[in-house]
Amino acid sequence: MALDNSRDAFVQFNRVQKSYDGETLVVKDLNLDIPKGEFLTMLGPSGSGKTTCLMMLAGFETATHGDIMLDGVSINNIPPHKRGIGMVFQNYALFPHMTIAENLSFPLEVRKMGKSEREEKVKRALDMVEMGAFGGRRPAQLSGGQQQRVALARALVFEPELVLMDEPLGALDKQLREKMQFEITDLAHRLGITVVYVTHDQTEALTMSDRVAVFNDGRIQQIAPPDALYEEPENSFVAQFIGENNTLEGVVKEISNGRALVQLDSGDLIDCKPINVSEPGQRTRVSIRPERVEFHKDRLSPDAHLLKATVKEFIYMGDIFRTRLSVAGNDDFIIKSRNAPDQVRLQPGQEIEIGWLADDCRALDA
Amino acid sequence: MKFTKTLLATTALTVAAGAVAAQEMTIVSWGGAYSKSQLKAYHEPYSAKTGVTIINDDSSAEAVAKLRAMNEAGNVTWDVVDVVAADAMRLCDEGLAMEIDADTQLAPAPDGTPASEDFGDLLVSDCFIPQIVYSTTFGYRTDLVGDTPPTSVCAVFDLENYPGKRSLEKRPINNMEWALLCDGVAKEDVYDVLETPEGQDRALAKLDTIKDSVVWWSAGADTPQLLADGEVIMGSTYNGRLFSVIEEQKQPVAMLWDAQVFDLDGWIIPAGLSEERKQRALDYIYFATDTQRLADQAKYISYGPARASSAPLVGKHEELGIDMAPHMPTDPNNAKNTFLYNYEFWADYRDDIDAKFQAWLAK
Amino acid sequence: MTDQTAGQDMIAADGMPLKKSLAKSLQREKMRALMLIAPLLIFVLITFIFPIGSMLFRSVENSIVQDTLPKTVVALQDWDELSGELPDEAVFTAFVEDFIIAVENKEHTRIGSRLNYEVSGMSSLFRKSARKVKKWDPVQDAPFRDKLIDVDKDWGDPATWSIIKTHSVKYTNGYFLNAIDMQRTAEGAQAQPEDKQILIKLFIRTVKMSLIITGMCILLGYPVAWILANLPNRSANMLMILVLLPFWTSLLVRTSAWKVMLQNQGVINDTLVWLGLVSNDARLEIINNQFGTITAMTHILLPFMILPMYSVMQTIPPSYLRAAKSLGATNWTAFWRVYFPQSIPGIGAGSILVFILAIGYYITPEIVGGTDGVFISNRIAYHISSSLNWGLAAALGAILLAVVLVLYWAYDKIVGIDNVKLG
């Protein structure tokens, strides 16, 4: 799905840098291509520069260096109101002194649209988010979820091709959030708009997006579809950041046939897939997802390297069991197993042997 | 044992403190240089003699209203109040000031002349103990009036020979009289004319001729400041204020004594004081208005003592060392053409003429 | 119907009807709340409600004539003041009886002062007559008619008696009539002679200039408040200190400083002359007139406008402006349609504050207002402290209060009072 021809990109960040204070770069050398119709999520820890990127795109911050292109045109010098980008703010920013209908009508009015056309579009947009009955109310008279939908409708009512959303669901409770997640993606796909979505909730990012850009320290660490991101993190930050993850540290012994033999600091040897390592002697941090760890020997290949492990804790979580082990000097090694009728419940203190498929163990940067 | 002693000592101290606190009196005056002259001439010697602590309150400008409010509230906190004669009469009329019998309650002159004779005509109200004679008169900028300095009060109305701004008090009193005098009314007829609506209109018409060139003042300090800044070429104010502009600040200002209006300032004792406070207030008044004390005040400020017997005792200015007698409004050289404020008239006509005057100002 | 019955039958856990139980618990809460604000309530009552009440009372209270001359007032009832004839001997006798007592109680001068507010000369008439009348005996010296006229010919003028009768009512509209340039006469309410009419003019001027000052404060204060609200905290605090600086000096000092700035030989004129913008003999008249008052008062009252504006603007998140721009609004439209409406409560609060303060100001107009820049409050001050005509002062104050209330009501109608916010 990734685009290799950058000229087809609808939105393009070209070596963009941003500094607020002239001393530190908040965004460092950002390159990003977003094709038309894509739902792209920016995910990253707090302070990693996501909002800054969004604001540069919307025109509320200027890039210190580099170009931002929209549909092949540099928009560096175009003021925000001429960019035609819809935006949903974290606190919704619905104008409190206007009714819902007036809020929606506002972008149409400033575009000098006729009254009847305006009313027609407002009605359609409100119906689209199932808020048709609320046109006469003030924002303060709506619930959080309703306000969120109105904000969405307002960002869409003037039919922008690009919509930016900065943590739009941050203030909602879990259930409503999940419902809205679905509604937003559904709407985006139905209307065929391009969406740049900011969140620091990784589940949200994984469930909603076509692609996720993981931000850290002002750089994109990896940009990939959700499954690739989860299963094939390209560096240890992404591996750590996305989903639960076990890490073990060691040194590469040898690399051959797409396999890396890693000697852990405890002396044990394991097989991994080399990702960020290229030659023997390099230090590495290997990453294994908890659900890919196996302790049923019969399910592992006979030549797999096994590690001894001591059960520290067993946690019953309903659909899964979560077991904490001590493995090769790491006391926080987690394994997850499905709650099936034949599943074994490990007891604390029990000594077991664990292993995994070499492809599930990724040797990343140290 | 020790405890009892301490207790006794504390009690004694408290009692003493109470007694000291009772030896206090609040005297109300105008503030500034005037209050200072009273402090030096009256308060300090009186405190030294009797041990009474004197608290100053610079509220004389609102004294009448405040006394009335205190009286209504039934809590008069002032013991002696310095007011102009007109206010004293008003307070007396309202029953807010105590009546004084000059001969029994005030000191006779050193030669034994009774106080009523020594003060003479200046006892304008039953409640009023005169202290000083002051005058409202004009000062002019010697450098801004050309080669022929003004000699007559009518220079104020002479825009041709003395162009420029002049400052007048923002009230009818004095201004109306001067206007009539300069409109050709004889001095003795001024109040008869002013009593009639036509006379009032005539005075206002005269003032109208200079209205555009007048800066109106409401505080005594305004004219001295305006003169010093060169904002006006001449202006009316109290003679003591002009004295300090001329002699202390050495500004190029001179006095125009012509048609100065004499007025009186003095003491009243509020009505309704407790017997003890009343006696103390009377004691103070007896002391502070005797011949020597009144003469002493003239060492600090150029106002004339209200007693005839004080005049010969007026000496030199305490700091400048100049003879004060020639600076007194009552000095024969200065008092060639004077005018006496008519209390009765203004008590009757003040509100009426003031309304007309304000309406005229606002036109 | 069934619904209603069900509602009435609702019973709380303790068996009491639910409504009653709710009311009871609310009652307890209300009482507790009341206890909390009780000190404030008492304070407001003593320092605010009571003085205003007593002011309103004073503006109509007029018992002095009845109290001092009770028999005269009764005797005068049978006299027709419009007949142009003197009252008969009975009135004179009653008057002398009353007057002798009044002189004994030293009350004759007070009634003289009171009646002198209406007609000049009453003050000295009463004072002078007392010296003679106090020696008379109410029985032996009768009849009094000619004797009294001998004392002062004004007693032979029916107008004198007419004044006493006209102002002998216990509660009078006289002060209010005076306050609007009219007077109470035997023939009813009449306009004051034209050359004494000033108060209505001053009321209008006061309201007009207060509105101008409020408008100036809005114009000057809005940008400052906006900058304050949008600066980073540190610089905002610095600027805030500058805004509040005027509060640190006394009103008198600030006003006097304006005098130094604005007067003919003042800083502004000197600068203009030095720059050659005005010639030395045509210096600008910018003090002792309305301009001086408006300038100085705008400066003095500006903080009262800026502070509420600022605190309201601070609560308007910048995201509204951004949202508006992202929706396609230009800077101006975003400001005018989105930011400005939300800042109106601050403007409202500031305007009410400034207007009410301005309408009651008198020190500044007195010092820099000259003749055409003075306010009605200057007259109130005059009647409070100089003429002692407190009844008139109270009536003027009551009218001022009414003006403020009317404007407040108008504001409520036009803008809505719930649209006022201090932050």
Ligand SMILES: Nc1ncnc2c1ncn2[C@@H]1O[C@H](COP(=O)(O)OP(=O)(O)OP(=O)(O)O)[C@@H](O)[C@H]1O
């Ligand atoms: N207006 C500003 N002035 C100075 N520094 C800023 C400004 N806005 C953001 N920063 C800094 O830039 C960095 C990135 O901020 P940004 O708001 O883009 O982070 P974010 O990824 O959106 O974080 P979050 O998930 O918490 O919203 C942070 O270190 C922040 O402190």
Ligand SMILES: [Mg+2]
């Ligand atoms: Mg953010």
